[in-house]
Amino acid sequence: MISRLSYIFRETGASMQRNVTLSVAAVITSAVSLLIFGLTLIIQHGFDNLLAQWEGGVEMIVYVNAGAGDEQRLVVEEALSQQVGITIEDWSYCDVTCSLTDADRLFAGDPGTRAQLTADNIPTQYKVVPLDATQVDILRGLRDRYLELPNVYSVQLAEEQLDLISKLQGFVSTYTTGLWIALMIAASLLIWNTIRTAMFARRREIEVMKLVGATDWFIRVPFMLEGLLQGVAGGAVASIAMWFINDRWTAGVESFPVNSGMTALVVIDGYQWQVALILIVFGALIGTIGSGTAASRFLDV
Amino acid sequence: MIRLENVTKSYSEEVIALRDASFEVAKGEFVFLVGPSGSGKSTLLRLINRQERPELGAVWVAGRNIVDMPGNRVPMLRRNIGNVFQDYKLLSNKTVFENVAFALEVIGRPKHVIRQQVPAVIDLVGLAGKEDRFPDQLSGGEQQRVSIARAFVNRPLILVADEPTGNLDPATGEGIMRLLDRINGTGTTVVMATHDQRIVDAMRKRVIQLDRGVIVRDQARGVYQ
Numbered sequence: 001m002i003s004r005l006s007y008i009f010r011e012t013g014a015s016m017q018r019n020v021t022l023s024v025a026a027v028i029t030s031a032v033s034l035l036i037f038g039l040t041l042i043i044q045h046g047f048d049n050l051l052a053q054w055e056g057g058v059e060m061i062v063y064v065n066a067g068a069g070d071e072q073r074l075v076v077e078e079a080l081s082q083q084v085g086i087t088i089e090d091w092s093y094c095d096v097t098c099s100l101t102d103a104d105r106l107f108a109g110d111p112g113t114r115a116q117l118t119a120d121n122i123p124t125q126y127k128v129v130p131l132d133a134t135q136v137d138i139l140r141g142l143r144d145r146y147l148e149l150p151n152v153y154s155v156q157l158a159e160e161q162l163d164l165i166s167k168l169q170g171f172v173s174t175y176t177t178g179l180w181i182a183l184m185i186a187a188s189l190l191i192w193n194t195i196r197t198a199m200f201a202r203r204r205e206i207e208v209m210k211l212v213g214a215t216d217w218f219i220r221v222p223f224m225l226e227g228l229l230q231g232v233a234g235g236a237v238a239s240i241a242m243w244f245i246n247d248r249w250t251a252g253v254e255s256f257p258v259n260s261g262m263t264a265l266v267v268i269d270g271y272q273w274q275v276a277l278i279l280i281v282f283g284a285l286i287g288t289i290g291s292g293t294a295a296s297r298f299l300d301v
Numbered sequence: 302m303i304r305l306e307n308v309t310k311s312y313s314e315e316v317i318a319l320r321d322a323s324f325e326v327a328k329g330e331f332v333f334l335v336g337p338s339g340s341g342k343s344t345l346l347r348l349i350n351r352q353e354r355p356e357l358g359a360v361w362v363a364g365r366n367i368v369d370m371p372g373n374r375v376p377m378l379r380r381n382i383g384n385v386f387q388d389y390k391l392l393s394n395k396t397v398f399e400n401v402a403f404a405l406e407v408i409g410r411p412k413h414v415i416r417q418q419v420p421a422v423i424d425l426v427g428l429a430g431k432e433d434r435f436p437d438q439l440s441g442g443e444q445q446r447v448s449i450a451r452a453f454v455n456r457p458l459i460l461v462a463d464e465p466t467g468n469l470d471p472a473t474g475e476g477i478m479r480l481l482d483r484i485n486g487t488g489t490t491v492v493m494a495t496h497d498q499r500i501v502d503a504m505r506k507r508v509i510q511l512d513r514g515v516i517v518r519d520q521a522r523g524v525y526q
Contacts, residue, residue, distance in 0.1 A: 002412075003406065003409070003410070003411055003412045003415075004409050007406055007407070204390065204392065205392055205403075207390065208390055208392065208403065208404075208451075209403075209407045210376075210379070211350065211352075211379060211384045211390075212379065212380070212384075212403075212404040212407060212408065212451070212455070213376040213377065213378075213379035213380035213407075213408050213455075214376060214407035214408060215373070215376045216372075216373075216376075218407060218408075218409070219407075
């Protein structure tokens with residue numbers, strides 16, 4: 001077993017050395033495709049953060065002044081309850097703790113502003129799910145009425161923020177997904193071609209191996225390992241590049257104006273490490289698929 | 302050890318390499334396959350190690366019909382058949398030792414077995430002291446000895462040799478024949494395709510003559526013509 005493993009690693013290393021130009025090209029191509037895939041995941045996660053407060057069909061948020069007591073909030077709750085079954089399907093109260101958690105995500109890219117929000121000064125929220133989200137005029141009418149209630153700090157409608165972000169998210173998602181799929185196919189094909197070239201370069205060895213009774217799997221494995229390593233190397237390079245880009249973006253967002261609406265469009269919750277792992281696994285997959293098909297297809301060189 | 306029953310093999314409608322060939326080779330026999338180029342000698346050897354499959358007939362090796370043998374069993378078959386070629390098929394980036402060891406390494410033999418068997422077989426073929434040389438540092442005869450060492454290191458039941466003296470001068474060719482005869486003396490069945498009349502006549506072994514894919518003569522202790 002040990003001698004087999006030592007043979008496999010030795011042959012894989014020798015093949016990569018002989019094929020160094022193609023190996024580097026395969027690693028770069030897979031790294032670029034995986035980087036775009038990783039950035040797509042990161043951007044999607046950023047958009048999710050941006051839209052976090054509107055999850056669950058929420059179309060309107062009524063912000064109540066910090067420090068408003070239970071009796072003062074009762075006025076707002078009665079006004080909301082009167083509309084349940086008429087224009088409102090449901091509403092829920094987001095207390096101080098819940099509002100601070102929302103702020104963590106909304107101001108993730110603006111730690112300065114987030115630091116100013118405390119349990120004493122953060123407005124709490126009523127999240128409202130309407131019966132029919134398409135009846136924008138009704139929602140606007142409700143907003144105007146709730147703004148007149150005492151202790152209401154502001155009322156925000158999803159249409160003001162959600163439509164633009166949703167469109168942007170859809171656009172980015174569609175085009176980056178198309179791009180990373182195309183590039184991953186290209187990376188896999190390049191690895192396939194690299195392995196084909198490696199097998200052609202070693203056709204005499206393969207012929208001898210077959211004649212002395214080596215199994216097809218024994219012949220294939222070093223080539224498959226070569227492709228796997230190229231894919232994993234591509235995934236590792238992509239992960240480093242993604243970490244760097246995300247870090248620079250996060251630093252840049254801090255300088256955006258608070259009302260730019262972009263302060264939530266960052267990923268700092270450890271999700272980037274999950275994405276790095278995904279990239280390495282995907283790299284290993286495209287490497288193995290590319291090299292595995294080539295090693296099977298061109299064994300009779 | 303080897304039995305062909307009514308074997309026909311063609312490469313196209315016009316090129317029929319073997320027609321209805323039948324013969325049997327006993328364990329420990331030494332058989333020459335003779336005939337002009339294109340008579341079917343190499344095809345016959347390729348049928349024995351399952352590099353080719355016939356359209357018709359059966360090829361029995363060590364008691365098994367290998368024609369319909371599943372692909373995953375073929376490596377096991379080949380571990381019992383050593384192959385020697387006219388062009389040696391040595392790996393130029395490996396030393397004598399590594400070329401011979403390669404045959405054991407790729408079938409998963411442990412290192413201690415390789416360390417034990419390879420020097421012994423290198424000594425057997427008369428190349429002791431040249432283990433660290435590369436093929437291009439050896440003469441043609443020495444390269445063919447390495448090829449024979451690689452074919453024999455796993456102690457196969459059968460050794461098939463396709464024109465092993467074809468690229469060698471007569472004196473060197475005789476040395477290779479003495480080596481093959483010695484290997485045959487250990488009980489290994491040897492089937493050798495050749496054009497070399499002098500060698501066939503000198504050895505006086507069984508001769509199977511082919512002409513355009515047909516066996517035209519099968520003679521014990523025969524001569525070339």
